[in-house]
Every structure is written in C-alpha cells, then in structure tokens.
Amino acid sequence: MKRGILTFGLAIAIASAAFSASAQTLNAIKQRGALNCGANGTLAGFGLPDAQGNWAGFDVDYCRAIAAAIFDDPTKVKFVPLSAKDRFTALQSGEVDVLARNTTWTISRDTSLGLNFTGTNYYDGQGFMVRKSLKLNSALELNDAAICVQQGTTTELNLADFFRANRMKLKTVTFATSTEAVKAYDAGRCDAYTTDASALYGERLRVANSNDHVVLPEIISKEPLGLAVRHGDDQWYDIVKWTHFVLLNAEELGVAKANVDAQMKSDNPEIKRLLGTEGKYGEALGLPNDFVVRIVKHVGNYGEIFERNLGQPTPLKIARGLNALWSKGGLQYAPPVR
Amino acid sequence: MAAHTPSGTSYVRAQAVAPLPPPLVESGAIGWLRTALFSGPLNIVLTILSGALIVLIVPPLLNFLIFDATWSGADREACLARPDRPVVGACWAFIRERLGYFIYGFYPIAERWRVDAFFVLLTIGIIWLLAPTARRRTLGAIYFFVVMPVLACVLLLGWPAIGLPEVSTTQWGGMLVTVVVSGVGIVFSLPIGIVLALGRRSRMPLVKLFSVIFIEFVRGVPLVTVLFMASVMLPLFVPEQWSPDKLLRALVGVALFASAYMAEVVRAGLQAIPRGQYEGAMAVGLSYWRMMGLIILPQALRVTIPNIVNSYIALFKDTTLVFIVGIFDFLRTIEAARVDPKWATPVTSTTGYAFAAIVYFICCYLMSRYARDMEARLTTTHRR
Amino acid sequence: MDQPTSPPRLRPAKLKTDVAIDIIGMHKWFGDFHVLRDINLRVMGGERIVICGPSGSGKSTMIRCINRLEEHQRGRILIDGMELTGDLRRIDEIRREVGMVFQHFNLFPHLTVLENLTLAPIWVRKMPKKDADDIAMHFLRRVKIPEQAHKYPGQLSGGQQQRVAIARALCMNPKIMLFDEPTSALDPEMVKEVLETMVQLAEDGMTMLVVTHEMGFARQVANRVVFMDEGQIVEVNTPEEFFAHPQHERTKLFLSQILQ
Numbered sequence: 001m002k003r004g005i006l007t008f009g010l011a012i013a014i015a016s017a018a019f020s021a022s023a024q025t026l027n028a029i030k031q032r033g034a035l036n037c038g039a040n041g042t043l044a045g046f047g048l049p050d051a052q053g054n055w056a057g058f059d060v061d062y063c064r065a066i067a068a069a070i071f072d073d074p075t076k077v078k079f080v081p082l083s084a085k086d087r088f089t090a091l092q093s094g095e096v097d098v099l100a101r102n103t104t105w106t107i108s109r110d111t112s113l114g115l116n117f118t119g120t121n122y123y124d125g126q127g128f129m130v131r132k133s134l135k136l137n138s139a140l141e142l143n144d145a146a147i148c149v150q151q152g153t154t155t156e157l158n159l160a161d162f163f164r165a166n167r168m169k170l171k172t173v174t175f176a177t178s179t180e181a182v183k184a185y186d187a188g189r190c191d192a193y194t195t196d197a198s199a200l201y202g203e204r205l206r207v208a209n210s211n212d213h214v215v216l217p218e219i220i221s222k223e224p225l226g227l228a229v230r231h232g233d234d235q236w237y238d239i240v241k242w243t244h245f246v247l248l249n250a251e252e253l254g255v256a257k258a259n260v261d262a263q264m265k266s267d268n269p270e271i272k273r274l275l276g277t278e279g280k281y282g283e284a285l286g287l288p289n290d291f292v293v294r295i296v297k298h299v300g301n302y303g304e305i306f307e308r309n310l311g312q313p314t315p316l317k318i319a320r321g322l323n324a325l326w327s328k329g330g331l332q333y334a335p336p337v338r
Numbered sequence: 339m340a341a342h343t344p345s346g347t348s349y350v351r352a353q354a355v356a357p358l359p360p361p362l363v364e365s366g367a368i369g370w371l372r373t374a375l376f377s378g379p380l381n382i383v384l385t386i387l388s389g390a391l392i393v394l395i396v397p398p399l400l401n402f403l404i405f406d407a408t409w410s411g412a413d414r415e416a417c418l419a420r421p422d423r424p425v426v427g428a429c430w431a432f433i434r435e436r437l438g439y440f441i442y443g444f445y446p447i448a449e450r451w452r453v454d455a456f457f458v459l460l461t462i463g464i465i466w467l468l469a470p471t472a473r474r475r476t477l478g479a480i481y482f483f484v485v486m487p488v489l490a491c492v493l494l495l496g497w498p499a500i501g502l503p504e505v506s507t508t509q510w511g512g513m514l515v516t517v518v519v520s521g522v523g524i525v526f527s528l529p530i531g532i533v534l535a536l537g538r539r540s541r542m543p544l545v546k547l548f549s550v551i552f553i554e555f556v557r558g559v560p561l562v563t564v565l566f567m568a569s570v571m572l573p574l575f576v577p578e579q580w581s582p583d584k585l586l587r588a589l590v591g592v593a594l595f596a597s598a599y600m601a602e603v604v605r606a607g608l609q610a611i612p613r614g615q616y617e618g619a620m621a622v623g624l625s626y627w628r629m630m631g632l633i634i635l636p637q638a639l640r641v642t643i644p645n646i647v648n649s650y651i652a653l654f655k656d657t658t659l660v661f662i663v664g665i666f667d668f669l670r671t672i673e674a675a676r677v678d679p680k681w682a683t684p685v686t687s688t689t690g691y692a693f694a695a696i697v698y699f700i701c702c703y704l705m706s707r708y709a710r711d712m713e714a715r716l717t718t719t720h721r722r
Numbered sequence: 723m724d725q726p727t728s729p730p731r732l733r734p735a736k737l738k739t740d741v742a743i744d745i746i747g748m749h750k751w752f753g754d755f756h757v758l759r760d761i762n763l764r765v766m767g768g769e770r771i772v773i774c775g776p777s778g779s780g781k782s783t784m785i786r787c788i789n790r791l792e793e794h795q796r797g798r799i800l801i802d803g804m805e806l807t808g809d810l811r812r813i814d815e816i817r818r819e820v821g822m823v824f825q826h827f828n829l830f831p832h833l834t835v836l837e838n839l840t841l842a843p844i845w846v847r848k849m850p851k852k853d854a855d856d857i858a859m860h861f862l863r864r865v866k867i868p869e870q871a872h873k874y875p876g877q878l879s880g881g882q883q884q885r886v887a888i889a890r891a892l893c894m895n896p897k898i899m900l901f902d903e904p905t906s907a908l909d910p911e912m913v914k915e916v917l918e919t920m921v922q923l924a925e926d927g928m929t930m931l932v933v934t935h936e937m938g939f940a941r942q943v944a945n946r947v948v949f950m951d952e953g954q955i956v957e958v959n960t961p962e963e964f965f966a967h968p969q970h971e972r973t974k975l976f977l978s979q980i981l982q
Contacts, residue, residue, distance in 0.1 A: 041666065042674040044682065049674065051435050053444040053511070079444070080508050080584075082664040086570050090664070093573035095584070179687050186684060205682035208419055315414065315679035617791055618828030622842035622894060623817040625810075632841060637832050 025097055025229070025236035026286050029070060034078045037063035038096035041081035044202035045310045045318070046102050046122075055079045058309040059100040061299050062121060062227055066098065066243050068298040069291040088113055091230055098240055099228045102198065115228040118241040122226075123322035123331050125219030126158050127197035129204055132212050134191065139218035143168040148181045148190035150174070154221075155195055162220040182206050196223055201316040219322065239285050246292045248334035249274055250301035252325055257300040260293055273337045281337055302332065402427045403692065410434070417683045428689040432681045440671050440693075443511015449503065452493045453514050459486050459493075460517070468708065470715060483525070494518075507585035511666035513697075515585070519592055519657040519667065524650050526593040531600025536630065538605055549601070556598035561659050564591045569663035588660045596653045603645045607638035640716055647709035651702045669694050735819075735897045737767040739803040742898050742929040743788060748797030750783060757783050759953045761797070765898075770930045772940040772961075775950035776976060781933045784950070785900045788931070789820045802897060818846060821891030825903040827883045829875040835862070835886050836871040839893045847894065854893070861889035865919050881912030885919055892923075899923065901932040935980060941965065949973050 029035050039060055040047035047057040055077075064074035080096050091099045092114055102124070103109070105117040128139050128147075136142070139162070149156050151174035163170035173190050175181040178199070185193035186207040195203065197219060204210045227244065229237050250256070253271050255263045263271055272278040276289035283289055299305060303325075310318040324330025375385045406427030408417045417429035433440075442450050463486045466478035494514075496504040510518070537549030556564065568591035569584060576582075582590075611634055619629040639646070661670040675681070676690040743765040750758040758780050765771055773781045786792040787799060790806055790813045799806040801816050830838050839858035843849040849857075862868040865885035867878075875883055884904055891899060901920065905913040917939050924930060924943040934940070940947050940961050947964040949957040949972075957964070957973050968974045 041664075042670075042677060044677045044679045048678055049439060049444055049671075050678070050680075051439055052447055053439050053442065053509075055444075078506065078508060080664070081666055083662055085566065086663050089570045089574065095573060183684075202677055202679060202682060205414065205679055206684055206687065208684050315682070614824060614826050614828040615830065618824065618830065620791060621789060621817060621820075621822040621824075621828075622890065623814055623846045624842065625814060628845050632845065633830055637830075640832065 025233045026070070026239065029097055033071075034076045035063060035067045035070065035098070036096045037066075037077050037079050038082045038087055038090050038099040038101055039063065039079045040101045041079075043102055043199070045314065045316050046198065047079075047100070056309065058122065058305060059102060059227070061305045061309065062100050062243065063098065065247065065295045065299045065305075066240060068294045069239070069243055069287055072294045072298075074298040088115065091115065091228065094230075097229070097236070102225045103228055105224045105226045105228075109228070114231045116231055116237050117226045117228050118237065119244040120224035120226045120331075121244055122198065122224075123219075124196050124198045124223035124225050125322070126155055126162075126194055126221040126223070127200050127219055128192045128194050128216045129185070129200050129213050130192045130216060132214050136216065139216045139220065140166060140168075142192060144171070145191040146171040146173055146189070148173050148175065148185040148193045150178050150181050150195065151176060158221040159194055178203065179206075197321075198225070198310075198318070201310075201318045205315055217321070235286055239287065242285060243295065244302075245334035246274060246295065246337065247302040247305065248325065248332055249337060250292065250296050251303040252327065252334070255292075255296055255301060257296060257298075257304055260296045264293065270336070270338075279338075401425075402688075414679075414681050414683045414686070417681070417685055417689075419684075426683075426685055428692060429681070429683060429685050430689065432675070432686055432689060433693050435681075436671075436675045439512060439675060440668060441513045443514060443666050443671055444509040445505060445511065445514065446503075446509065449496075449505055452496075452502065452505075456490050456493050456514075457517075459489055460521070470712075507583050510585065512671040513668045515660070515665055516654075516657055516668040518585075519589060519660055519665075520650075520654045522589045523592045523596040523653045523657070527596035527600040527649070527653070528646070530593065530597035532604050532635065534597060534601035535604035535608060538601065539608060553598045553601050556595055557602070561592070561595050561656055562662055564595045565659060565663050567591070584663065585665060588663055588665055592653070592657065592660070595656075596649065599649050599652075600646070603642050603649055604638065606645065607640075607642035608634065610641050611638050643709055643713055643716075647705055651705055654701060654705070655698060668697070735895050737802050737897050737929070740767055741765070741800070742767045742769065742802060743931070744798075744800040745784075745788075746798045746800075748784075748787065748794045748799060750780075750787065750792065750794045750796075757953050758787070758794070761955060763948065763955065763958075765929065765931065767897075767929055768927050769945045770924050770928075770943050771932065771946050771948055772944040773931065773933045773948045773950060774935060774937075774940070774976070774980075775956075779950040780953040781948075781950045782902050785902055785931050785933055788898075788900060789817050789822055791822075814846075818894060819896055820898045820900060821894060821896035822900045823884070823887050823891055823902065823904045825907050827875070827880075827887045827907075829883055829887055829890070831875050834872050834874055835867075835878070838875065838886060839890050842890070842894050857893055858889070861892045862886075864892070864922070865889045866915075879912060880908045881915045884908060884912075884916045888916075888919055888923070898929045898931070901930065901934065903933050903935075905934065905936060937965070937981065949976065951976070 037060075039055060040057070041049060041055075043057070045057055046059045047055065050056050060079065063077045063079070067077045068074040070076075080090065082090050082096070082099070082101055087099055087101050087103065088109075090096050099115070102122070103117075104124075105120060109115050110117050128142065130136050130142075142163075147159060147170065149159055149172055156172065156174065159172065160170060173181075173184060175184060178195060181195075182193060182203050184190060193200075193203065197215065200215050204213055204215065207213055227240055229240050249270075253263075253268065253274060255271060255274065260275070264275055264277060266272065266275075269278065273281065275293050276282050276291065280289055282291045285291070288294075300308070306320065306323065307313060310316050311320075320328075320330060322331050324332065326333040376382050404427070406425050408426065408429050408431050411417060411429075411431035416431050417426055419426045438447075438450070442453050445453055463478070463482040466472050467475065467482050472478060492500075492502065494505065494510070495507070496502040498504055534549045534553055537545045538553060540546045540549070565588055568587045572582070572587055615633055615637065616629065619633040624632065658667055658669040660667050661673075666674065672690040672694050676687045741764055743763070745761050745763045748758060748761040749756070761784060763771075773785065775781050783792055787794045788801065788806075793808075794806075801820060804812065804816060806812070806816060829835075830841070833841065836855065836858055839861065840849075840851065840854035843854040843857065844851055847854075859868055859871065862871055865888060867882050867885055870878055870882060870886070875886065878886065888904075904920070905916050908916060913936070917936060920930075920932070920939065921943055930943075932939070932944075944961050946958055947961050948955055949964070949968075949970070951972050957968065957970050959969070964973075965977065968977055
C-alpha cells in the first residue's frame, strides 16, 4: 500500500519536476535571502542540533559552505529537517534547494527519482565493531562469529552476502532497532555488531566502555553519500557539485581557514585559479570569482570540515579511511580548477 | 415471642420493630487485610503475585531513576561507569543540558521568551475555561478560541512590523510542537466531529453520504498515511509558492484524523439520547439547530466525556507520529539528542525515553484525572 | 386550602378562528401498516376532547400528527386556520401555538426545572430572561411546586415532573394543549395531583385534546369523548351519552373492560 502510494507520488513528482525545472534556483535563493537545506537532524556527526538548537555536522557544513559561496554568510541557511521518507519529495517539490542528508547515490535515485547527485562527499559502507580483547585485525577472521544486526535492512542482506562470498559461517542475531542490537552486543550476546560505518562510530559511544571496542577496517558494501539537487537546473547542479570539489582542492593545495588570506598572495597557479585571483571561474558558475575564499574562510576545507565534525577532536573519532584524499590513499579526488 | 399476640395468629406483628444497628463486621487493619487481600485462595495467589511483581520492579526502577542517577555533569564522561562507580543510573545531566532543546526545538534562543509567553497565555486560557470555579466563562471561551490563537500566531510566527522577527515553523520543535499539534487537534476535532456526527445521522442523503465516506475513509487509514499524504503528496499537486506550510499541513492532517474519530464518539453519545428528548424539544417549538445545541448535544457530550477524553489522550500520544514528515516534536527531539556523541553513553537512550515517558504520563494522567473529576461533578449536580 | 396564595389565572391565548383543529380525511401509514384511516374531527375553540380506545388503536399517533411529530400522508389538518404542510417554518409556527404533554414527561434532565420552563420562551419567543422567569414562576405556582424551581427533574417525583411538563407547555402561552396519556406512567397516588392540574386548566377555558383512560376525568371535563379502534374514529359523543348508551359494539366491549 505504502509502496504503491510512494510510486504513484514519485511518478507525479517526475512529471512536476519537469515544470519547476526552468525556475532559476540560484536567483530564487538570492531573492529569498537564504538557502533551503534539507538536513537529517538525527545523525551524530552529519546533521544534529546542539543544546541551543543550532545545526551542526558534516552535511550541515556543506550547506553552510554553499551559503557562504552565495552570500558570503554561512548563517543564511534555513535547515529543514527531513525524514528518510519525505526527503525526496521535499526536494522534488521545491521545499528545499539541496538535499544534504547522508543520501546514498544509486542509479535509481539518480535517474527515475529525478535527482542529480553532485558527488560523493562521504564514502560510507558497512563495517564491523568488535571487542578489542578478541584481537581481530580483519572482518575475514569473523568465521563462526555471532553478529548483531538490525533486521529487515540492507545491512542484514549485505552481511549474508559477505559471509557467503568468503565461505564463512554466519550466526546472525537480529533486532528490530539499532538501540536493541547495540545493547545486546554490549551485553555479550554477539561477538560483533554491524551497520554503516558512519553510524558505527556513534554506536560505539553507547556501549559501556567504548575504548574496549574497535571498528574493523573492512567496508563490505558501497554506500556513497552525497548531496543531491533536482533535475533540470544545470547551473545550480554545477554550483553544488563544485562546492564539493573546491573543498577537496583546497585541502589538497593546503588552503585552510587559518591561512586563506595568506594563500591569496600565493604564486602557485593552481591556488591562484582556485581562489579566483586568476581566471573567472566563479563567474562561470554565477558566483563571484572569490567564492572559494568565502567558503574556506567561513567553513574551512574538506579536511577541516571532516575533522571538526567526525574526526579525532570529536567523540566519534572516525578515521579518514576511504575519505582521505586520493593522494593519501583514499578515494576523494576532485577535478582541477582550470 | 413477646412481640406476638397470644391469640394464635402468630404471623401478625402487634408491635413495631425499632431499627437496629447493623451487625458488627470485622474492622481494623486485620479485618481489612482479610477481606481485601486474603479472602479466598485465588485472591491470596493474586495478592502474592502482585506483591512479588512490585518488589521485582519498583526497587530497580528507583535505583535507576534516582539513587544511581547522575544529576550534573558537562558531557558523557559524567554518565560513564568508572571503577569507583560501577553502576550508572539515569543521566539526568543530559536532560538538564538539553531541556531547552526539548522544549523549544530550533527556536532561536533570543526569541525563546515568546514561546514562554505562549505557554503562559495557553495556561491562562486552559484554567479560565476548565477550572470549576472560573467566572465569566463566555469571555474565557472568546479569549481561548479567538484572542489567544491570534496572539499565539503573532508571538510564535513573529511580526517584523512590531519588532518580533519572523521565526519560520521549520525552527519550531520539541514540546512547543507537541502542544501546538495536539492543541489544534483537540480544539478542532470536537466541533468538526460534531458536525460530521450530525451529518451522519442526517436525513439529507448527500450530507449523510459525504459524512459517512469521510469518517469511514479517514478511520480506515492509519494516521501515518494521512500525515504522509498531507505532507508529501499535497506539494506535488500544488505549486511550491502556494503550498501551505509543512507544519500547517500536518496540523490539518491531525485535525481531520481526530475529527473522524470524534465523530464516532459523538454519534455513540447521540444514540444514547432517548427519542423523547427530541420530541420534547420539538414540541416546545425549538428549531433543529437549537434542539441540537441546547438539548441533545449537551446531554450527548456529557455521557461521552470519558470517551472524548480518551480520544484526546490518544491524540496527544499520536502527535509523536509527525516525526514521519520531519517535524521535531517532543519525542523526536529526545531521539535526536540521544545520539549526540557529546552525550552518547549506554544510559543516554534509556534516560531520554524514561524522561519522555514521565512527561507523557503526567500530561495524560492530568487529562484523565480532570475528566474523572468533571464526570463526578456532573453526575452529582445533574442527576437524571 | 391554599386559596389565599393562589395566583391570578392567565387566560389562554385567543384563537383567531372559531375552529381550533380541523382534521379532514386524514390517513397515515407506518410502512405498509395503515395506522390512521380517514380521520375526520373538528375541535371548536375552548372544547375539551377526551380520546380513548384500546392500545394500538392510533389515538397517540393521531394527536402527534397535530403538531407534526408524525407526518400524515393524505388528507388535511388545519390548526387555527393554518394548514399543516411540509413547510418547516409553518411547522415551527404551529408548534409554538400547540403545547404537548407526554406520557414520559420528556423533561430536559440537564436543566433545572426553571430552565426547563424558560428555555423555549427565551429562545423561541425571544423573551427577556427576567420576564421568562416571572412567567415560569407563575406557572410553577399554578401547578403548586414553586419551591422546586431550582432542582433538577431527576430529583422530583413522577407527579411533580408531569406537573412541570404541563407548566413547561403553558409557558409558551399555547392556544391548544395536547395530552398524550399524561397519567399512564405515574404511580396511582400521583395521578390525582396531575388530573387536578388538568381540570383547573379546563376550567380556564383551554382547548384540550387528551388521550387518556381516566374515565372519571372524561366524565368531569370533556365536552365530547372520541372512541377509536383500529385506526378509525368509531364513535363521538357527549360523555353522558357515551358512558350511558354506547352505540357501537366495540365501544361497549371497551367500556365493559375498562369500567369493571
């Protein structure tokens, strides 16, 4: 029933997306004076309000970066908390300009849902948490282990696939909610707990003694998370996409919040092009040429955003892993500014 | 024997019998124990079982909520088990730090006094309308149904012209949203429900058909679906600039949903009114609406007060479902906060849910308590 | 005994025409059941008619047609010259002029006695509350229970409730009063007080239609007695003639059963 409604809704959505497409998103945002950003609101490190109700998180900072590029003011964002169920329609109907809600990039979403994914800002995937005392180094050593998992999720399917592919024996213990699963793992009912790595670090804090537990390095599924925009407004698509790329480029070239003013005087042609002291790459996007300066000055580069929200200074302590720059053994790679 | 006549007609009493005091029953503590707790084998077993259950549940609960609880602290460290403190109870420090968020959601801190003012206005309205000793209740009703909503809208949404910056509803959250959603549902569901119930009993076929279809359709669909339709489907049909506010859509959905249930509650009350009441009212020349408003509905609503309050309590709890459309009600703010790495510990979730349970329980218990008192008041003064 | 305190009596409202009620060739069906068959009855102003007959003979239905609690399907009913049709305004107008007293009183249990009495004058006659209260107290004194004004109907005895019901009808200052078995639901010792009230009303010259089995009342106040059986008016006569020389076999049978 629900599925039927959803499909029906989406069919209409695609039809209506064609209508609203011609609207110039950037102009609308400028006129409104704020970016409407669809955010999560319940995922530690990605989108979560703090004690004062201020939004903070990795995806949230992406929206602030876009606002900084347009307005030179990262506070000109209206965050719209979206649930997993209504996030796509909110984007399709124009309620939000950009969806920054840890959304996995898949072909069906990219095509038939009428979305455009603007890149992968976080390479996520399913991982395992185990007790340090087991002295495991790899998920491949989990043969015959009891594994706690939330039932009815793709996580459960991925788990079975991974064990079968590696000819290992699997004992799953399933639970309706992640809270229950973590509780059971903590109580010793399983040897390992599995879910998406981005959440795994958060769950680690909810066990009695988080320092006794580690997240294994293997990622057994592909969950590329990214920002998405509506089909049909290429200029806006480019702006969001290049916000991500310039954040990566800034990190790669060593342009950071603290040194961005000094870097303006750099002789490095790549930095000059990035910061708009040479060329008119911003104008081509409909933004000022120094838009990268604005972004980095207000929110920092990719590495800074990552560390601030997910990295070592935070209780989550997520390692860069796949999200390290390509030059440092990770997958984050941005096309050049030129 | 002495009371009887000697003539042989012994079944005729010659003298009146003076009233006697009732026979002595066992009284005092032991008597009470014997009659109330240990009056038979089944009763004894039940008493022992309930006693065991209480012993099993209450002490650990008190330990968790009070004796082992953490009352202050700056972050998760305070609520973690340490060698010198192996058992950790509820992490109230977390609730304390996040209380503002649970009450106001994302409402800007500088403007939160407006929410407080709204709560004060609302409390005045509720007391004025519901307190048994309140005076000038008509004025109170005008205040509650006209003045207060307008003031509340200006306060909460803002009016830049008079120096109140606009606060969009996407920034509302927490208790504020729970109160607004359930309040609107409660206030609107009764009148709409009454109209639907009358429509369903109407002799006009079209009115009746519409009422029946509306009631049965809405009752046949889960609230989640109604909310989902109101929130997700509507914007697809209506251009974005005309599309109503997200919270408003949820409010309409909740109000319509509650109305359909209220209609059935009211209908049951209407059916309990004897035909003579209708005839009595018609015979003195009252028109249909006067008959309904003055004679039938006051009686029908009175017999349905317990059911109406039941619906209200259910509605209050159902408002938690607005999270499905991304609105952060009270429960949702707790759920969001409990995953915050700053506070995430093994007891944080439990504490959050315990806090939610306590708050919801207090609200619902107050409602049902008030309804019981009102029922008792009405039955003593307005006996049939 | 309470003559010194007895209040002045109000004269019943004047009828516009001489004929209070004119029923001409009226029929009514409940589904397939032909409950009233060719009823013809003319009631003159100030006349007091007692209607009797075995149960199920249609006598209650007939008087309920007069203020449109039941709808007749054929024939005509004229109340003080106004024809009763489906027109809702006409029906309300007629109901204002015709008071009705029911077997089960049909008082409003959620209102005090006084509020029961003043409700219709205030809402239908648009009378100021003060005047309505005065009139209500006047009629409560007439039915001899002014001290009960602030009680609820449930706190009164059956006889007192029925007297309140009569007072409630009188407060609308009706031209015609209909009584539908007003004493049938009462304990025997309370019948008398209600009948006394009705006799008083008759003495004031009120046009009355009374469905009752109280033959003593019929002898005392009725101008005519109407006997109904199987949905038809079988016999109409003066009480003296009706009781002394019943014309019809069914009337004789009925009287023999009721008077033995």
